[in-house]
Amino acid sequence: MRLDPTLLDHPDHFVRRHIGPDSQAIQAMLGSLGLSSLEELMAATVPAGIRLQTPLDLPAARTEYQTLAQLKDIASKNQIFRSYLGMGYADCITPPVIQRNILENPGWYTQYTPYQAEISQGRLEALLNFQTMVADLTGLEIANASLLDEATAAAEAMTMSYGLSKQGARAFFVSAQCHPQTIAVVQTRAIPLGLEVIVGDHQIFDFSQPVFGALLQYPATDGTIYDYRAFTAQCQAQGILVTVAADLLSLTLLTPPGEFGADIAVGNTQRFGVPLGYGGPHAAYFATKDAYKRQIPGRIVGVSKDVHGRPALRLALQTREQHIRRDKATSNICTAQVLLAVIASMYAVYHGPTGLKQIAERVQRLTTLLAMGLQKLDVTIAPGPYFDTLQVQVENPAAILALARARGVNLRSGPTLGISLDETTEPSDLRTLWEIFNQGGPVPFTLADLSDPPSLPESCRRTSPYLTHPVFHRYHSEHELLRYLHRLQARDLSLTHGMIPLGSCTMKLNATAEMIPVTWPEFGKIHPFAPVEQTRGYQVLFAQLATWLAEITGFAGVSLQPNAGSQGEYTGLLVIRAYHQARGEQHRQICLIPQSAHGTNPASAVMAGLKVVPVACDPEGNIDLADLKAKAHTHQADLAALMVTYPSTHGVFETAIQDICEVVHAHGGQVYMDGANMNAQVGVCRPGDFGADVCHLNLHKTFCIPHGGGGPGMGPIGVARHLVPFLPQHPVVDLGNPQGIGAVAAAPWGSASILPISWVYIALMGAAGLTEATQVAILNANYIARCLSPHYPVLYQGPGGWVAHECILDLRPLKLSAGIEVDDIAKRLMDYGFHAPTVSWPVAGTMMVEPTESESKAELDRFCEAMIAIRAEVRAIETGAMDRLNNPLKHAPHTAHSLMGDWDRPYTRAQAAYPAPWTHEQKFWPSVGRIDNVYGDRNLVCSCLGMEEYS
Template sequence: MSNAKSLEELEQKQDFIRRHIGPSPAQVSDMLSALEVSSVQELIDQTVPASIRLEQPLTVGESRTEVETLSYLKSVASKNKVFKSYIGQGYHPTNVPHVILRNVLENPGWYTAYTPYQPEIAQGRLESLLNFQTMTLDLTGLDLASASLLDESTAAAEAMGLAKRVSKAKKANAFFIADDVHTQTIDVVTTRAEQFGFEIIVGKAEDAVNHDIFGALFQYPTTSGEVVDITDLIAGVQSKKAIACVAADIMSLLLLKAPGKLGADVVLGSAQRFGVPMGYGGPHAAFFATRDAYKRSLPGRIIGVSKDRLGNDALRMAMQTREQHIRRDKANSNICTAQVLLANMAAFYAVYHGPQGLKTIAQRIHRFADILASGLKAKGIALKHSTWFDTLTIADDSKDDVIARAIAKGVNFATNHEGEYSISVSETTTRADIAELFDIILGEGHGLSVDAIAADVEANGSESIPASLVRDDEVLTHPNFNSYHSETDMLRYIKRLESKDLSLNHSMISLGSCTMKLNATAEMIPITWPEFANLHPFCPLDQAEGYQIMIGELHDWLVNITGYDAVSLQPNSGAQGEYAGLIAIRKYHESRGDAHRNVCLIPSSAHGTNPASAQMASMKIVVVNCDKNGNVDMADLKAKAEEVSESLSCIMITYPSTHGVYEETIREICDIIHEHGGQVYMDGANMNAQVGVTSPGFIGSDVSHLNLHKTFCIPHGGGGPGVGPIGVKSHLAPFMPNHSVINVPGTNIGNGAVSAAPYGSAAILPISWAYITMMGSEGLKQATEMAIVNANYLTHELSKHFPILYRGRNNRVAHECIVDLRPLKELSGITEMDVAKRLQDYGFHSPTMSFPVAGTLMIEPTESESKGEIDRFIEAMVSIKGEIEKVISGEWSIENNPLVFAPHTQGDVLGNEWDRAYDRFYAAFPVPAVAKNKFWPTVTRIDDVYGDRNLVCSCPAVETYRD
């Protein structure tokens, strides 16, 4: 009985593992048979060099069931104290419309989609992002907007970078920040400036013109709440040929004159207030807008309007040559992910409420601030400012007593070192809350009536927004913001857009290097729990005990998994992790008197963010060649390391390599760099091929970033959110990012921040925590092993029809393979782009195209895909090979075949005219399996050249919409 019970418990414990891992035992056996090995272990022995295999298993614990995991995590979450937050400073409570909560944030149709590099099957999220850009342009009053950045503070740092690139004050090297900008933003911008070698001047806003600067940053309204006309400040900055940047509160822009109308060159901010929970700091989408003249310097992604092959309007990412994988060290920034899921939520919030609904929300917030201010002034409380939108700042001798009463009632105010406290009201504030605020500030028995004060404010009007700054133009006039205000209409609009997009809930997304694995429902559930969703990132630490427990456990597990000594969870993207890791290396060298060490060696095969990040850390990049097998050319590495020995800072290397193999010389590479006084930065993009089998720390690396949105199951969200923590060896630990508002233990005081919040995108950390918990030590290792099994099986089957570009020991690959289409292209004229588009007709997203080698497809099946789905993908590729052979044989011409016309829409196939050399039915249903689950692209192939020549990055004009 005891043994039976133990067996039953063991099966339950392993239940999640078998649900995360796609292939069944029988399928695994079949794949191993095809690979001519007797066991998974034999395949691993053939694939992974013995010299880097872990000597001890992971110690993250045994796997737990979904029920156990969620029950325990709920008990942890309950230790968070969800106080009413009036802290403000860029983060506000908000009401997430339930139709958006359920159908976007909690919907895998939205959160499992990939970055829209294949726009024909991403028209839904592209339209939503175009809505986001249009919303940004309307509210900021500028010409061109991006499709979101990581957070307000990093957006401000990007604004500084843009200012330096485009400013005509070429000799200036200083950037001015007004001292009433949010503290965290000053912190992040200062950190970025230090890496670029810029001087930062923080002072009174009016002092900006007294300095030789290339740009300046102002807050509108200020962090303490004042609404100031900055027209003259902007003009003064511009008179010095410098760039005027404004960080704005998005909700206030419904009532305040647009900063662009005041003359601003760049306007940025957080869209969090538009229906995205605070989440202890993120993830949140930042908005960013600038003048059309600066479009070539705009950081991040831009969604543009183009035409498809049939002349229909179609959306795509514009000016993609700015993407890091192409421009590398010439990129405007190292941004690789955005915050697409959160930008979509904010855009849907604007669509749902519409211009009048948003204005009503903003007016209500402002009216409550007026009521609170009027009552306090009636009782002799002096306010710091005479103008405000939503924030009142008070300097009063009774501050300590007020704060104590607030805490006792479960209320948080913001405080500063000048003895002041601030109160920021939000859309969640009620009249009862205002009455409670009077009680807290004035004590019981104050005699104020909220209704009476409200009536008085209504009768006398408000002067808290200067007349010159009252918004008088219409915003959000496009039909998309004026058509979907009932829940029925909104639900159908969201569904209509979702149906245009291919996501993981439809089919395998086999993107090499991007690891589109299962994002299990049990992992996703906790992110919307109020205990995690509704905390302000600057609340007192004793109110975030649950977060600290969860973060502490995740930290310790990642330390064990990576073989490092410490981890920072602050970076909120993989690229930010690279940046933070390079800063740690740079500060380490400086601490040893080696500030001259500034050379970064980067293999030619590296991810594009590597050189972009190195450039952001002001490092000189020296490229190391790869040999014919795709491995680092050791002779060239030794020569380059010797040549730059005195100035060598580090090497950035990906493992397994970007070419998808376990390089045998990785330990030797680490030794060579260390011998010359450098550090080893191991890019964590392919960490999912290491977990439980080897580790970067064990191999000999000093620092890595981890893509939690790849290896550890945070979903891609259509192009973000992401988390990119860094793991470091002990000697680098003191140089990890800190934070000026909330100190991060284990790092040096004074270390700058790289993200706006101390723990970055903390609200999605429970996803990775739950994944590790439910997989346990053994499950994590199995995931890595099955990724290798699936990749090698897929490689074996495809190699019968296509050349595989690189292989490692024993002719094996790691977790991905590169199919070389160049020989077929030379014979047929069919390109890798044609193959990518034709795969859409088979119901698949293309693998990674032309990276790291032009003319190839890099394919990664992940451990979550079953053999059946992998076989379906193989069938599609083999069928496409047959189509190419018909072109080679002359049966189809290069101008008239299903590949060059792909993808095929319903309108295309059912149109009145059909002059193709192939059958209509074959165009849409090339193999029988497609008919079982047909995905129809909604536009035909998009003309990128037309879109770049006719750049339109907002919703088309109403006339076009009506047509």
């Protein structure tokens, strides 16, 4: 009898762990829909003309054990050198208490963006700490809750400066002493806006040139600590706004930008405890003057109060969000780097002002000692003072670089050699460096032979206090910090508590096996500008992931550089723009966008230098094909692109998608597909097959990178073959083609260290698993729609009454019948232990529900039961059994504080706080009551309050 080889297959199939419903539950849900199989569901929901006829060509699914072993083998091809490369990146020490309890903790990394503030108070406090830290260290009045990277933040500063300028100038000065990747991203951003970037020496800048703003590096990229006061004074006299890209750690020692005349400060908080990660993710910061608070890009956490008069945090000034401003927006930023900003803020909380200063002083002292030792060896060094970087002149740089690499050391190459020290540098490292510059031989001195290094001169030394708030003084022991972290975590609802059914946001399982490699040193301790030959493991991972994503989407090429979905949109449009220009059709500048599109679409189009023309939608929520044809014909000479989301923004597979693409192509345009809903297509249909030319992919949605409370994200793009030559380049690493657009992110492969998450997900699932995930996501959405349709109308449905992976519940009738707003139901869901679905988007007064494939039938049923119970509470108001103003929905969410003392409401405390059976077993308590948003905007406070405010 021959052995059956299938008996040797590993029984632990990850697919069954990722997909929530088991086979029995799937059949039960199909039965409730009148279907017999997932294939029958696909035939009913997905247009026949676009459905895949063959399986995806991907490697077979593997177990978690097998996948991690293979990835470990790939990671081992990376070489961990001591990188003294600088350029805005420095190795650092992540305190283990922060690594284990934030970076590796699903209670923090599976949170969603804090739009429902009452159940997001923990990370909002951490972000308020971040804003306070940045404002204090930069000496400016207001900071946002992080941006994507330093280069992007500098580009945002340029466009903000241009918007504020009253000079009429269209030129922006950038010091040649800025980091090269920052210069490149600023130049990329300027071109489509018709702005000129002047790169030069600030010391000899001719102020007769009309410029609206200037960008300086502090300390400069070569380590020079310039006194910028004369330059900024002249800029102020001429109405030129000055942005300073500053190293945050150095500002514990150096005069902060706000004190020498800067209007804006930007930078990277990576060295505050966040691993290098071959370029990211890292939280950039953006600080400015209070006068500019309504122009600042990104999100701001503000202090307001709840209905009980207690302090409560929220996202402030939300009218700046791009889904409201659309084509009038000055930025398309709709995300942040929340998880990384939280880490950076807690690094400051843990060390406090004294600890941060000690770290900075140690780095500065070691740098100065290194310089003294090199001078003993008669090596020529640029004059000080120094913070962390030296520029060294040698006769044969190539020989020194070779000696360095032989010792496992990376130095920055160029006309001179650069050495940047960091928190991890030890005295023994100085000896290694001295020996390298001594032609590899031993040096005739020790550290003890050197005199005490001089401190920084008074002219550049900081004298003002910083981080004075008690939060930066209380939690310096691990015991205290651990309790603080868990106290904040307990105030936030995450996927560890239950389903987060947000439409268009895809809050699916972020499996532990997918997350583990992120903190492997083989991925985390690599400098983004390390020589490529040291990063062979990363190159293998990039190549495999890009190949898999190309197969999944049907495209010919992929760029992994965009480090957010919004940046993927922008990059895709720049690629289309470059394609038209290469064909001599620069005049093609019209971008057609459906009126239902996500607000970042028109914002991205304007940033890419395009003019937005809206396209109407029909009563079913689909693109109005007649209006599209009319607009395409009217603008055929100038048509650049159509931006379309598929399935539609309304959660339906539009049957005319192929016709839509053909119309655009027939009039000379390109089709950009927003990949926000790609999780409804994987393995079922491919945008490259049915007519899209470009598509960005939200890896933080479809491909399991967690949302991290509002970031990190990754937004790579796939493109058709004719667009491959125009994918992004990079100024430091050889990347792309000569025709390629400029850099769109600081690092060549974006936030590289989180790409292993998506690699592991695809490897674990395989083609069949990915396809089934899509099918079950569509099944779960239709099951919820069917369960809730007797209680809430489902607003948009495709032929046969089917939806795609999400459904829109129309709550508008409840306002007329009971005075109940959509926000009342969102807040009441908190009492039931749920995060609300997406509220009032894409249609005001509605909820968009997306369950994802990871939620079990039991969890779907629990959510439906909650929504049905809330509808019964509304019905009590409609019948007069409950007062229209004094009822559980209007007072929701109910905090423990609100239940104490006298109770004068016409419903019981139990009905308020324990409205469902499961709340007796596990109760999530909102830590604040409903927040007064108007008060918060009128009385904007976006840094930590003094303790008297909490008394």
